[in-house]
Amino acid sequence: MHTLLSRLGLRFEDPVDERAFVVRFTLDDLFRTQAAMLLGAFVYCAFAVWDWILDPAHWLDTLFLRLTVATAVLLPATAALSWPAARPWAEEIYLSYCVVPGCVLSLIYLRLGPSFDHAAAGLIIVILFVSTLLPLRLPSLTIFCGLTWLCFVVCEAFAEHEQPGMRFINNFEIGMAYALSLYAVGARELRARRQFQIEEALRRETQRSEAALSELREAQAHLVQAEKLAALSQLVAGVAHEINTPIGLALTTSTAADGDLRHLQRAVETGQLRRSDLTQGLSRLSEGLRLLFSNLTRAADLVHSFKQVAIDQAHEERRTFELHGWLEDLMSTLGPLARRKGHALHIRCEDGIILDSYPGALAQVISNLALNAIVHGYPDGQSGVLDVAASRSSESRLHIIIADDGVGIPQENLRKVFDPFFTTRRGMGSTGLGLHIVFNLVTSTLQGQIALSSNRDRGALFTIDLPLSLSDGGAREPAVPRVAQRQSSGSASDSSEPLI
The missing domain is CATH 3.30.565.10 (Histidine kinase-like ATPase, C-terminal domain)
Incomplete structure (x- = not known):
């Protein structure tokens, strides 16, 4: 049976999707459904006026049956849907709401004097209500049709028709009403399932897209940060290369100055210091200190500039x-x-x-x-x-x-x-x-x-x-x-x- 329904598009292969669809189909717009159920209970009792017109002698009996069904089944079923714990059983509640009054209706017409001469019209109204105002799926409606028709046939077997051929006419009319209602409910459920599939596919695709977008944004953030660091790294490399020149010159100058100073020290220690050597040594030391100061100043300026740029880019x-x-x-x-x-x-x-x-x-x-x-x-x-x-x-x-x-x-x-x-x-x-x-x-x-x-x-x-x-x-x-x-x-x- 499940395989046949799946092939017809009236059941999902995935049990999770099937459960989700059933919950959505049966409980969607619950307030409107409960309002329809209250209206159905009122109409079911209001048809006692019809009973009175058909058979004033027995209409109190049929009114009692209608009121009993309404108070014992219809109104409690309507109220039960307001209880969250009962909502998983919503489809069963709908089915009992429909089957009980539909079967009792055949007993009512059996009690009336004209019997089943006007029964088809009453049952068709019930079928119309069930197929249009209640969210029954095709399997549940099929059960409703089978049980109510069976009860109708059994009760009609005990009735006598005033006109010949009414048995055939009643069952023909009811059968056509069942066929049309089954088709309408099946088509409605099929459209609902297709819409559910589309929405689920869109939801899943949206989730995948959002996940992919989140990953892309995260990757982009990492790449942007890497790009910023890469630019700063190039500046570091350039500044390091530039600093090498004044630092190298300063190191060379300091080495030469140290050599000149050692030469003067040895000359002083040996007592062989000449005026020309002192003058030349002081001149070289002065030039060396000038070069040393100039190159170190250049290096310090570069470091200061780069430090300021690096701080600006890092702290924003x-x-x-x-x-x-x-x-x-x-x-x-x-x-x-x-x-x-x-x-x-x-x-x-x-x-x-x-x-x-x-x-x-x-x-x-x-x-x-x-x-x-x-x-x-x-x-x-x-x-x-x-x-x-x-x-x-x-x-x-x-x-x-x-x-x-x-x-x-x-x-x-x-x-x-x-x-x-x-x-x-x-x-x-x-x-x-x-x-x-x-x-x-x-x-x-x-x-x-x-x-x-x-x-x-x-x-x-x-x-x-x-x-x-x-x-x-x-x-x-x-x-x-x-x-x-x-x-x-x-x-x-x-x-x-x-x-x-």
């Missing part, structure tokens, strides 16, 4: 700072890497610009754009010029241009460069998150806008527009990237962006 705290000095500190950490690659780095910044913003986020933006240009804009060991220019665009806005004179960005890639994970160098270690991080930082954290223009073989240019002071509303949602094709007449100094 909002503060007020003077842009020109801050930008020079930042470029001093990027300069070693650019020079090591053979690039020139030009800085132009208007004096007196005070910025109330997140220096760490801004440093991340400028560092990522510069490093992106170095990595992608100059392939095959080419060298070029990176320009960074900052000025006020109005009393409350800051305009920053970062340009390179590299190979530029192909037109088909212009609208993709800010997309996460888009890169043309995936096989060479790029993650495609550098410019995505830049876009999010500019549009959300820094509350600004970023625009890109590029022309093939003439470099690329990023234009960043920022408020001099952030609004109290905090970060906002990222905007839509703005990308424009730069005219070929644009100069190399007005460009800035790499391939990706």
Whole structure:
């Protein structure tokens, strides 16, 4: 039986899905079902008026039967559904609610004088109520039809019809009513099962999508953090390389000065110190100390600049700072890497610009754009010029241009460069998150806008527009990237962006 129902689409193979569907089908909109059950009890008793018209002599007996059924079965069954412990048995409650009055109805017509001449109409009304207002599934309705028809046939066997052929007419009408109700309920259940399958599939797919999205966001967060650390690591490597030069010179100078000092000491100890030796030794020591101080000062400046940039990027705290000095500190950490690659780095910044913003986020933006240009804009060991220019665009806005004179960005890639994970160098270690991080930082954290223009073989240019002071509303949602094709007449100094 289960196999047949499964083939007909009236039963699920998975028992869990079947139980879930039955609970939903039988208990969905329970308040409306209970209201229908109360209405059914009232109508069942109200038909005592019909009994009185048919047979005034016995209508009190039939009224007693109807009231007994209503008070003993219909109303208790309706009330039972309000009890949560009885709801798992909802379908059985519905079945008893339908079968008992349907079978008693045949006894009522057996008691009436006209007997079963008008019985078909009453039973059809019960069938209509059951098939339209109660959430019975097809198997339960089949049981109802079988039991009530059997009771009807048995009771009719004891009745006498005033007109010949009424037995056939009654059973024909009731049989057609049963057939139509079975079809209607079966079709309704089939549609409900298909809808349930669709909703379950959507729910499961939604859960899988949410799980996949959660995993993707987690992976993206790790990659973004890794990208930030990678940019900082490149700065560390560049600064370390740059510091090696003054530290190495200072070490060499201190070694030479130590040798000169030992030579003077031996001359003094042996009493063979000449005036010319003393003069020459003091001169060499003075020059050595000058070189030592100069190189150590250079190393200290580099360490200070890098420390400030690293602190800004690590803590992401909002503060007020003077842009020109801050930008020079930042470029001093990027300069070693650019020079090591053979690039020139030009800085132009208007004096007196005070910025109330997140220096760490801004440093991340400028560092990522510069490093992106170095990595992608100059392939095959080419060298070029990176320009960074900052000025006020109005009393409350800051305009920053970062340009390179590299190979530029192909037109088909212009609208993709800010997309996460888009890169043309995936096989060479790029993650495609550098410019995505830049876009999010500019549009959300820094509350600004970023625009890109590029022309093939003439470099690329990023234009960043920022408020001099952030609004109290905090970060906002990222905007839509703005990308424009730069005219070929644009100069190399007005460009800035790499391939990706």
